[in-house]
Amino acid sequence: MMAMTTRMRQATRTTITPMTTLLMTTRRMIMPTIMPIIMIIRMITATTITTTSIAVTTIITAIPMLMKINKPPQKRRAVVSDAAGSSEQSAGMSESEAAALYRLMTWLSPSFPVGAFSYSSGIEWAVEAGDVTNAASLREWLAAMLTDGAGICDSIFLAYSYRAASSGDDARLAEVAELASAFMPSRERHLETTAQGRAFIEIARAAWHTAQLDRLVGACKTAIVYPVAVGLVGAAHAIPPAPTVHAFLHAVTSNWISAGARLIPLGQTDSQRLLAKLEVVVADTAKRALAASLDDLGSAIFRADLASMRHETQYTRLFRS
Numbered sequence: 001m002m003a004m005t006t007r008m009r010q011a012t013r014t015t016i017t018p019m020t021t022l023l024m025t026t027r028r029m030i031m032p033t034i035m036p037i038i039m040i041i042r043m044i045t046a047t048t049i050t051t052t053s054i055a056v057t058t059i060i061t062a063i064p065m066l067m068k069i070n071k072p073p074q075k076r077r078a079v080v081s082d083a084a085g086s087s088e089q090s091a092g093m094s095e096s097e098a099a100a101l102y103r104l105m106t107w108l109s110p111s112f113p114v115g116a117f118s119y120s121s122g123i124e125w126a127v128e129a130g131d132v133t134n135a136a137s138l139r140e141w142l143a144a145m146l147t148d149g150a151g152i153c154d155s156i157f158l159a160y161s162y163r164a165a166s167s168g169d170d171a172r173l174a175e176v177a178e179l180a181s182a183f184m185p186s187r188e189r190h191l192e193t194t195a196q197g198r199a200f201i202e203i204a205r206a207a208w209h210t211a212q213l214d215r216l217v218g219a220c221k222t223a224i225v226y227p228v229a230v231g232l233v234g235a236a237h238a239i240p241p242a243p244t245v246h247a248f249l250h251a252v253t254s255n256w257i258s259a260g261a262r263l264i265p266l267g268q269t270d271s272q273r274l275l276a277k278l279e280v281v282v283a284d285t286a287k288r289a290l291a292a293s294l295d296d297l298g299s300a301i302f303r304a305d306l307a308s309m310r311h312e313t314q315y316t317r318l319f320r321s
Helices: 002-069 074-091 095-107 123-129 135-148 150-167 170-182 187-207 211-220 226-236 241-263 268-277 279-291 302-313
Strands: none
Touching: 095 226, 095 241, 123 135, 123 241, 123 302, 135 150, 135 241, 135 268, 135 279, 135 302, 150 170, 150 226, 150 241, 150 279, 170 211, 170 226, 187 211, 187 226, 187 302, 211 226, 226 241, 241 268, 241 279, 268 279
């Protein structure tokens, strides 16, 4: 029995020894490869922990700083607010000035429905005849109309009707309105200015009704042309005459340029350049009109007057004048 047990132990030892040897050999082969990987993992873990710690520390440190920065500077803000308020009071407009500007911009805007877009004041014939062919020739044509034609004459009528309406001189107002209506050189120009004058009065009365305007319209006793209509409405709402004349001339000039842009044609940028170049001419014409008398009325733009007459029989037309 003992001999059999001894032989079994020897067999077991013989079996285990090769397996153990294999495992140890494998370990020796693998360990050199695994150890660098383990070291890298340990380094990454340490770095992550350190970075996280730094980030947490930074956030904890920054929060109080941000809270301090974001606190509103009470005294400084009060000083800035006071300065802004003082600046607004010195640079701002009064209530009446703001109302005057708002109404002028509305009444003399291209969107105000007086039908100005359908009239060219004879420019359509001038384009067909070859008198106006580009931006330069259109500028010369319009500058002449402003300084020596409809521009200066209509502005004088506007200024005089404004003064007569403001002073309550109904007899003088009736004379100016009648003269302005008779001053048109052609049937189409008369249609153009009376149609726009009527539309201007009707829309202004409907949207900004005042009893004073009703009385002034009744005092005219004749068809009211466009510049006289603007003068009456401006006076009825106590809008100063100088900005009223300037705004009127700007509206008229813009409409002439719009007609020329569609007829020549011109691009939008060229149209704006043209309006910019006529800025000084418009300002000078307004200044002259405000200082002029009725004795200064007169036109020296015969070609433009002929254009408005010949437009009546022009074969192909886009505009009513």
